[in-house]
Amino acid sequence: MNHQNLSSFIWSVADLLRGDYKQSDYGKVILPFTVLRRLDCVLEPTKAKVLAEFAAKKKAGLNPDPFLLRASGQSFYNTSDLDLRKLMGDQDHISQNLYAYVQAFSPAVRDIFERFSFSTQIDKLAKSGLLYLVTEKFAGIDLHPEAVDNHEMGLAFEELIRKFAELSNETAGEHFTPREVIRLMVNLLFVEDDEVLTKPGVVRTIYDPTAGTGGMLSVAGEHLAALNPQARLTMFGQELNDESYAICKADMLIKGQDVANIVAGNTLSEDGHARAKFDYMLSNPPFGVEWKKVEKEVRKEHQTQGFNGRFGPGLPSVSDGSLLFLLHLLSKMRPASDGGSRFGIVLNGSPLFTGGAGSGASEIRRHLLENDLVEAIIGLPTDMFYNTGISTYVWIVSNRKPTQRKGKVQLIDASSFWQKMRKSLGSKRREMSESHIADVTKLFGSFVEAQLATVFDAGGTEVGQEIVLAASGPSSVPKDGIVKLAPLSRIFPNDAFGYRAITVERPQRDEKSEVVLGSKGKQKGKPQADSALRDTENVPLSEEVESYFRREVLPHAPDAWIDEEKTKIGYEIPFNQYFYVFEPPRPLAEIDAELAQVAARIKAMIEGLAA
Structure with missing residues (x-):
């Protein structure tokens, strides 16, 4: 069963929920039940062995945890003699038995269901008379690893996450980054390392301090798997929102990742991966959100630890904490002597220019540029995110720049690289196509200055666009046609x-x-x-x-x-100043002539009405 069929099959459970649940709440039932059935199937072959080991170690008065992990052959276990199919045999007590079964999981898995508020959903389903029907539906799905491997299961779970994010698009932007934006960021992150990443058995780490539902980590994993099936990307993350954290942790568990690497909590006030360093990092922190709630902890770290902490260069305005996440990522970079790091972060426009000389924001930019850490900044189209239509920018930051990039920053204006979506999702009305992503990736990877040539025919109709190197023109222009050139990729020295x-x-x-x-x-x-x-x-x-x-x-x-x-x-x-193209206004005589024509038409219409 491929992942599309699998997710469609699981999605059919929604038919049972219709009426008792709002569409936007389907995920609160379907996602935890999908995880539960997968774990149920994964643990089935070692169930008897785990139960025997549990009984023996309990009798001996020993801590059973390490023995049970070894017996299960997984990073989790369950000590109940129940499973979903056995639950079907006692319809009258299914609520109590299901709750007891979930409580018998190892702590890391139990935490997932607690963050899902799964016990609340069990009670609600029981009161609606749906608990047995839903459990029966999932008990009938074959999610054993032999039938559905980790990769297929991960893709199916990702598709479900996407569907539920789209259904609840009023809040999706907080926890869900559009997949094409993630694909672009992952491309930019890996493009300069393709040679290294294709070596057999390569192992790399990736980290997202605002992990959401784990989309960035998942897409990065898929990208590397496509590039080199023998490579391994170990994923780390932290997430504040309980439900998003549960989804992310469940997704990692399904994909065979160590769920201990996914931590709950506020990254700014309680670093869940203190002193850890990573090869790659990705983040889409909240835009324009104040950090007043964590101001005390952040200021204390800034004042007492300085550059030994995360916020040494400076503190941005309390009204927008996005640059704090950038500083946090800087602190997680491996030293260049140990191979260095590269990260991508999505920010709104304000971190580019807010704050005068000497302000916290300016000092952060100064630290980045004087230490030659910024590789590129890419301007994205507007209306790309679910909860905002503002302009956004991807920053690519690295302490292991290739020789040709040293001392320089590349700016790429990809704001015109979009296509209209068939159906808007919240504020998201545009998307980048695969060809758009490929064009931006090529511009970044080639590290060249380029222009966007827009070709018009003799009648002034646009007939095509072409990316051309700076000081070049398009390959062909219609007779009597014109070409408008706009800068697309520009390269500047840091001190510019x-x-x-x-x-x-x-x-x-x-x-x-x-x-x-x-x-x-x-x-x-x-x-x-x-x-x-x-x-x-x-x-x-x-x-x-x-x-x-x-x-x-x-x-x-x-x-x-x-x-x-x-x-x-x-x-x-x-x-924007670097990509502005001045277009002189039309001659006054031409405008006057046009106005005279319009005035004449209006006069004729009025005279016709009066006649």
């Missing part, structure tokens, strides 16, 4: 985003317009600054401050000077 914020002072003047001089201390005999005339200027790092000052300030204010003590270094990345 840096500037010195200088404070320009002008002197106070008395009623006679004479400069007021200081009379005490260090200011004695020096012109006194007039705060009302104070101004600031941002001077690019690539330019000498003095030459800028002489050119831009002194011609307009000959009495001005720079207060050197107030000079600060800042960094910002005005992404």
